[in-house]
Amino acid sequence: MTPHRTEDTALPDLAGPSPTSSSGPIPLPEPEVKRLLEQAGIDVPRGAVAAAPDGLAAAASGLSAPLVLKAFGPGIVHKSDVGAVRLDLGAPDRLAAVAEEMRAALAAHGLRPAGFLVEEQAAPGVELIVGAVRDPSFGPVLMVGLGGVWTEALGDTSLRLCPVGRTDVEAALAELRGAALLDGVRGGTPVDRTALTELILAVGGRGGLVERLGNDWSELDLNPVVAGPRGATAVDARLLLAPGVRRPTGLSPARPRPTRVSRGPVTDTRSTDFTRLFAPRGIAVVGASASKSTFGNMFLAQYRALHAAHPHPPRLVAVHPRAHIIGGVRAVPSLAEVPDDVDYALVAVPADACVEAVRAAAGVPFVQVMSGGFGETGAAGAELERELLAAAKESGTRLLGPNCMGVYSPAGGQTFVGGDLSAPGHISLISQSGGLAGEVIKVGERRGLHFAKVATVGNCADVTPAELVRHLAADPETHVLGLYLEDPREGRALFEEVSAVRGRLPVVALIGGRSAQGRRAAASHTGGMIGDARVWRALARQCGVVLVDGAGELIDALDFLDLHVRRPVGGGPDVLVIGPSGGAGVLAADAFDAAGMRLGTIGHQAQEALRDLGLGAGTSLSNPLEVPLGPRARKDLVRRAVEAVDAAGTLRSVWGAVSPFPDVVAHVNVQSFVTYGGRDRGAPSGAPEAAGPSSGLTGLLEYVDHIAALQSGLPRSRVTLVLRNAECGPPEVVDDARAAARAAGVPVYPTLEAAAGAVRAGKTVAHARTVI
Known part of the structure; x- marks a missing residue:
């Protein structure tokens, strides 16, 4: 045999006949996997195969030492565990003896090799794993992580759904706890990031190996992939074929891989218009009783009450086999007899009666089955659910559920929660x-x-x-x-x-x-x-x-x-937290740090402006920014402080000039306003320059008015308000404060931790606008 670089032809049959049926995944011999990797443009070591030890010397005659010898065949999965791999081998004439030792070691584990693979040993580098698995719901999923022996020991991996783009790969690598190894640590040499990214794209990108294998595989492992300063090589590889498929002799032609993955909505031949689901012309309720109270009666009563106040209520019909009127609503015997303008039916009958109810729904675009007792209950319920789906297809209706409550749409007169819309x-x-x-x-x-x-x-x-x-x-x-x-x-x-x-x-x-x-x-x-x-x-x-x-x-x-x-605000990590002093500031720093945000530095020019407002005496002008805030302090001071910082800002984003803090979180201790300022609301809130003492609750509302004005004056920032210890204030006053803030576009939260999570959500969405 001669050394080979795999081409678009099949390898010698070293693993027996191609499987046509099996109860489990079929492992493909490593040489065949390497051939497929090469076809996908993935670097592998130069190598050759031999069916027996005595053929190895000739096979390896054109390879350069040091060499690696591996055995492959059924049951040989973790080679190092069963003695199926040897490194740092020299002259090819020693390979046969090593192979015999390897065969004896495998026999002790009850394993018999189908052949041997000899390869040039890869240069040292960072070992990674690049793999893919077929998730039963999401399809192909790519995994990258630290490889070799560290894969199981550390579990340092990151996942992405295929197909991936370059941005996806770069982000996945950056998420690894060991990402610093790729950049060279303690004097190490950085790996070739471009080559590593290209290898990963060749596996899971558009037109990559995973896509070209189609549906014939279940699991792929390249472990390790050795990344060094001059490239990345798949040193070991394992591919499990789906049960019952034939071994691939090559890959389907690759489609051109774009520099960015273009993702669009999935094609669905049904392409249902759900407009009438949310705004039906008529609603039918199946399951209301003429003699007792049921879920059907509850929904019928809810709809009737709401429709009495709705300007253009949908027609309401009850379905009952015998009654003509239920709860003041006209009834018909089945869904087959409802008026033509009934677009939605809610079915609330026992599970075993749902199939016939749905089968009669021809002409009703949407049927929602509230009843449980289907797939969630086990095998018998799953079979009943299949019958229900078949009945829906037979009647031509779209089925929501089963095991769900309904639809809510105030504009369309839809509800399932009770109370006013x-x-x-x-x-x-x-x-x-x-x-x-x-x-x-x-x-x-x-x-x-x-x-x-x-x-x-x-x-x-x-x-x-x-x-x-x-x-x-x-x-x-x-x-x-x-x-x-x-x-x-x-x-x-x-x-x-x-x-x-x-x-x-x-x-x-x-x-x-x-x-x-x-x-x-x-x-x-x-x-x-x-x-x-x-x-x-x-x-x-x-x-x-x-x-x-x-x-x-x-x-x-x-x-x-x-x-x-x-709001035209970016997704950068900076946030300014401003409020009264004490442990709240420290806890705020912890909360926002844990949420992945940065309490950026307040610049020198901004600090000077803050001192002009009388801040900083006895305290630092750092972030979180401490501002005296209470019933006897100026209620406009927080607004003026943030405006001063904003005026000094120099950062820019894709949206233009912005504050260095795209997110501002103002917090206040409601308890202090109540305890030290009294509970009398006094005069209406809104005094723009209130600087002296005031009643606690009036002062709180004045403060909220200033926060509302702050958001109005900073259209390129997101302002968030935290009313800490709100339970200490009268509910109606807290409600007024929340409503005033929200009317100005300022969300209100009870804790700094809740605010941190919400701000993180806003930054995530803003970032998605700029990185598509």
Whole structure:
């Protein structure tokens, strides 16, 4: 045999006949994997193969020492663990003896090699792993990290969904805890970043190996990839084929790889227009009883009460097999007999009755099944869910759910939460949990948020979050989109849809089931089992999505973005925190540092301007900036201090001249105004230059008015207000303060930690506008 560089032909058959069926993934022999890597433009060591030890000397005659000898074959996965790899070998005539020793070591593990691979040993460098795995929902996912023995020991890896672009690769490498190794530490030589990036793109980029392999693979590991100052080489490689496929003899032709990945919405032949879901001409409720109180009766009563006050209410119809009137609403026997203008039906009957109800829905564009008892309950429920989906397809309706609550749209007269409809707003939400969606709506509205459209989708048997993202992305009334997901069912489509709106529509996502126990809970909730939590983090980073950790953080982020998203402010890390002294300033520094933000330095010119305001006597003019604030202090001092810092600012962004602090967080201790200023509200707030003592609550409102004026005067900054210890003040006064601030476009939070998370959301979205 002679040394080879693999070409577009098949290697000798060293692993037996090609598999045509199997219950598990099929490992491809390493020489064949190396051949595919070369075809994809990935550097591998020069090498040759031999079926037996006595052929190695001839095979290696054209190779340069030092050499590496490896055995390959069934069961040989971690070569170093079973003695299947030897390094630093010299003359080729020694290879046969080493191979015999290797064969004996493998026999002790019950393994028999199919052949041997001898290669030139790569020069030393930083060892990394570059791999890919096929996620059942999201499709191909790329992984990069520290390689060799460090892969399992440290788990220092970063994920991205394929196809990746150059920016994705650079960001993934920068996230590694060991990223400094790539730049050379303690006198080391930096690696060739360009070559390493090109190798990773050749694996997971547009037109790369993963794409050219199609659907025939399940897992790929290049470990280690040795990166040095003059290139990057895939030293070892493993490829697992999907069960039942034939071994590839080559790669499909590569498509040209653009310098930037262009992502667009996924093509869906259904392309449903969901307008009538959120603004139906008529609504039918299935499941209201003529003799007892049921969920159907509850929804029917809610709709009837709301429609009495709605200017253009949808037609309301009840569905009951015998009754003609239920709760004052006309009833028909089945969905087959509802008027032609009924666009939406809510089904709230036992699970085993839902199939027939949906089968009768021909002509109704949308049916939402509230009932549980389907895929979330196990195998029997999953079969019932398949029957439900088949019934929906038979009737030609689009099915939301099952196992969900309904739709909320104040402009369209849609609700599932009870109570009065709020004024329409610009926040939309897609949620797999009806209960959590109701919580976000009601708590959000209590804080002054207004919603455009909310859809709960439960098990997502038919309509998926990806479809709704596409619809809402084109909705002129939706300026901010929230997501609560457990299993999106079509993760790849969701990735493509949120990629398509990056920089245009802010998306905030709360993902349930990211822990092991959470995944078990999700399985019993929506019937879904989602993958590695790192996949969601990868999606968020690639698509500019804000990923939050709880319902409160979701509301906080939606609040911030609703008010600030249209301000021409960049996503830089700087933030100015200003408020009264004490431990709050120290804790503020901790909170914003933990959120990844920087309390930038206040410049010399700004410090001089602050001293002219009387600040700095006995305190430093650092950030967080200490300003005397209370019922007996000037209420305009914070505004004037920030304006002074802003006037001295020299930083610039893509939006033009801005303050050196694109985000300003003003905090105040409500308790101090109550304790030291009294509870009498006194005269109305609004005195612009109030400098002397005032009642505590009047002073608090005066301060808030100045913060509102501050935002008005700084259109290129985002101002945030923190009312610490608000529970110490009368609720009606705190409500007035919050409403006054929000009316001026200033979001209000109860803690510095909550504000830090919200500001981070704003910076994430602003950054996504500039890095697409």
